[in-house]
Amino acid sequence: MTNEIRRPIQRCPSHPGALLDDIIPATGKTKVEIANLLGISRQQLYDIINERKPVSPNVAARLGKLFGDGAGVWLRMQAAHDAWQAEHSIDVSAIPTLKSA
Template identity: 75%
Template sequence: MNYEVNRPLARCPSHPGALLEDIIPATGKTKVEIASMLGISRQQLYDIIGERKPVSPSVAARLGKMFGDGAAIWLRMQAGYDAWHAERETDLSKVPTLKVA
């Protein structure tokens, strides 16, 4: 299945923390309350929101349960963000591209 990218490819995909920054106020809960309900520290949540820490599979499962959208969406967002950065920050100049016969 092919998916179309709805953003310029030169633009970094959003970190999952950016989405949390938008979603949390709509819940009527504070960040401290959300962290407690997720079973993570307030600092861990603030680090994710501040894009200083990634969303781990465990946190993705918790977010997926809390917001009813499943872990996969959170993991895909994190993977897209990580891959975009890796492709730009890793020296790939000596890695060949192979053609499969």
């Protein structure tokens, strides 16, 4: 038996749409009603929920107001998701890491 340290498997941070899909039912409102309250199209909301579109700063401000948690929460979730996707899909092996002098 070895005393090997295991790192947890890295998983992609959740897309904000996944959270929306979880919290909308708790509001007692339909997705169409939520889209109307946000002032966005039903299709735009469905695209976010189905993770086909990102949460833009404009939509983040609307979500932050609607749910009372501020735009920053939604933007940070989107940024974490996007950064993880980029780090795991872009080949940066040919780019050196610079050290300061």
